[in-house]
Amino acid sequence: MTVPSHMPRLSRTQLLVAAVTIGVLVYAVAPALGAPVTPPTSTDPTLAVPLPSAGKDPGTNLTILGLFTLLTLGPSMLVMMTGFTRILIVLGFLRNALGTPQIPPNQVLVGFSLFLTLFVMGPTFGKINDTALQPYMAKTIDAKTAITKAEEPLRTFMLKQTGSSELAMFVKLSRQKAPATPADVKLTTLIPAFMISEVKTAFEIGFLIYIPFLIIDLVVASTLMSMGMMMLPPAMISLPFKLLLFVLVDGWALLSQNLVAGFHL
Numbered sequence: 001m002t003v004p005s006h007m008p009r010l011s012r013t014q015l016l017v018a019a020v021t022i023g024v025l026v027y028a029v030a031p032a033l034g035a036p037v038t039p040p041t042s043t044d045p046t047l048a049v050p051l052p053s054a055g056k057d058p059g060t061n062l063t064i065l066g067l068f069t070l071l072t073l074g075p076s077m078l079v080m081m082t083g084f085t086r087i088l089i090v091l092g093f094l095r096n097a098l099g100t101p102q103i104p105p106n107q108v109l110v111g112f113s114l115f116l117t118l119f120v121m122g123p124t125f126g127k128i129n130d131t132a133l134q135p136y137m138a139k140t141i142d143a144k145t146a147i148t149k150a151e152e153p154l155r156t157f158m159l160k161q162t163g164s165s166e167l168a169m170f171v172k173l174s175r176q177k178a179p180a181t182p183a184d185v186k187l188t189t190l191i192p193a194f195m196i197s198e199v200k201t202a203f204e205i206g207f208l209i210y211i212p213f214l215i216i217d218l219v220v221a222s223t224l225m226s227m228g229m230m231m232l233p234p235a236m237i238s239l240p241f242k243l244l245l246f247v248l249v250d251g252w253a254l255l256s257q258n259l260v261a262g263f264h265l
């Protein structure tokens with residue numbers, strides 16, 4: 001084999017030095033390749049992560065995991081198991097009946113619905129805190145018992161708001177044995193029945209809200225047609241009268257009062 005003329009020629013001394021260097025590297029690295037890997041140790045106590053041993057309290061790790069899980073499921077629980085749905089739908093009907101589809105803004109309606117829901121659910125949340133959350137935090141009951149105790153106030157609230165026809169429909173659809181009492185209904189059956197009842201009640205309230213504003217629209221439209229002002233939009237003329245009527249009857253306070261009273265507290 002001939003070496004190309006453009007490649008540099010190595011002397012015997014350079015080859016010997018290269019061979020010795022490679023041998024030393026192999027001798028130094030070879031034992032480490034077969035040695036077991038041991039984790040680095042540190043004398044700094046702040047770097048140590050305490051892990052729970054078997055049969056002991058899981059500590060902060062599982063608590064943080066449970067907190068993030070609750071934050072993830074919180075919005076769904078708020079919509080499904082409280083009066084938030086009814087209140088928000090009713091406020092949406094009110095805004096459309098007034099003829100102001102962008103006022104109040106969605107953020108205002110959602111915020112108002114949220115805090116009104118917290119007011120309505122205050123007694124229920126208080127019972128959950130007293131019977132489930134505080135005993136669990138004090139470690140007098142386990143997690144399973146806490147969940148069972150927290151379910152009872154929510155079940156009582158939802159049963160008061162759920163119609164008998166909706167509850168009977170979902171019990172029939174579940175193809176399970178009919179419960180002896182409403183308290184024996186499973187939560188997976190009670191929640192959809194409660195949601196249907198809430199939407200039904202919200203639409204009934206919305207219908208009642210529409211009636212006075214619809215009368216104003218009809219009167220204004222008939223007046224404009226009799227005057228020959230057919231090109232003028234009736235909604236533009238009726239809007240101030242709707243707002244005046246709503247302000248004179250103190251509509252926000254009246255609606256809030258009836259919404260809260262409608263939950264049979």
